[in-house]
Amino acid sequence: MIDTPQPLVVGPVTVLTGIDNGRYPHGNSIFVEGSEGTLLVDPSLTTITTGGPPAPPDQVFCSHAHEDHVAGLGRWADAPVLIHEDDLHGVTSLDGLLDIYGFDEAAGRAFRQMVEEEFEFTGRPDATGIADGHVIDLGDVKVDVLHLPGHTRGHAGIHVEASRLVYLADIDLTGFGPYYGDAWSDLEDFERTLERCRDLDAEWFSTFHHKGVVQGRGQFLPLLEAFIAVIERREIELLAYLGEPRTVDDIVSHRFVYRPQIEGDHIDSVEHRSMTQHLVRLERDGQVHQVEPGHYRAG
Ligand SMILES: [Zn+2]
Structure with missing residues (x-):
């Protein structure tokens, strides 16, 4: 039996909780419904396995070009794809996606195979790059794009004011901590992004992986601080090792x-x-x- 928790509905936003609560390789996708259209954010492997969102999306937005966030792109071939312009290269083709990781030849070969077989990746050369502050207009519901770089160059979240919800993608608040291990990752950009997250004013904070959705700044801020502290811990441990x-x-x-x-x-x-x-x-x-x-x- 597949463990698929109930979706969480917050106004026009439905959080499509992933298999195993969104643990990698799965994740929690977001579906937004407005009077003039629907938007699917980060089509996860779960959206392929379980039949996807409640209705076909009119548009798809990817928070960034990583294999687990783009798995369902081939499935929604008729829906225009939006992604921050700095990660656009990564969704156009499998070669583009591989460039973001920057692996050596052996690791790149193994990873390519895994992305093709497990994630059914389909490149979308028709995808459109957008910038920070871009508004995706769904009629009575507006979706604001927030550029939150560091994890990748174009990593971006969304803010849906109608739901008082922010989706933070791979600022995932897990105990693993921030991931800045790709060629297209940047530690200091990530630190500036985390600084920006401290000021986010919302009621719901949604993440792609197993921390899921957090309600209220009172719960969000301690999780954010613990997440930020992992960076400092790595640096202190490195200094001690040296x-x-x-x-x-x-x-x-x-x-x-x-x-x-x-x-x-x-x-x-x-x-x-x-x-x-x-x-x-x-x-x-x-x-x-x-x-x-x-x-x-x-x-
Ligand atoms: Zn990622």
Whole structure:
């Protein structure tokens, strides 16, 4: 039996809770109904497995170009696709999607196969890029696009004033913490985005993965602060590890992002991209220096 929790309806917004509460590879898609049209946000693998939203969408918006957020794009071939212009490249083709991760050849090959087989990815060269502040007009319901970069360059959420709901996509408030491990991720953009999230005024805060929907700023803010704190924890742990001179390869093998028992061809790439961003800024700020080329030590 497939575990599909009931959708949550908040005014014109329906949160289509994903299988396993939206744990990867699934996720919680959003369906918005207005007097002049419907919008599906982030067509997840669940929308393929379970038959999708209550009605066919007139338009689809993707929060960013990652495999789990674009799985259903091929299924809604007649619906125009919108995505922030900085991630547009990633939905046009599978090659475009792979560029965003920036994996080496072996990891890229394994990932390509997984995206084709498990996520049924279909490129949408007809997709349209939009900018921060773009309004998707559904008649009596307006959907505002919020550019929230860092996870990817074009990562974006939405605000539906009629439901007092903000959808934060992969600012997912999980214990894993912020993910900035792709070629197109940026740690400091993510930090500025999280700063912006502290000021979000809404009643409902919806995320793509298993934290689901949080009600009220009183619940949202502690979860946001715990999420932000993971970045600081990674940096403090890196500084402690650099009590002895270490190379980047040492840092990658040590595992600051993933637990040591997690396996996958892409793990080294994500550790490398994530932790070199910390390393570069620690060196820039004078907290780390090279005792010889390529050997880093705190102090
Ligand atoms: Zn993502």
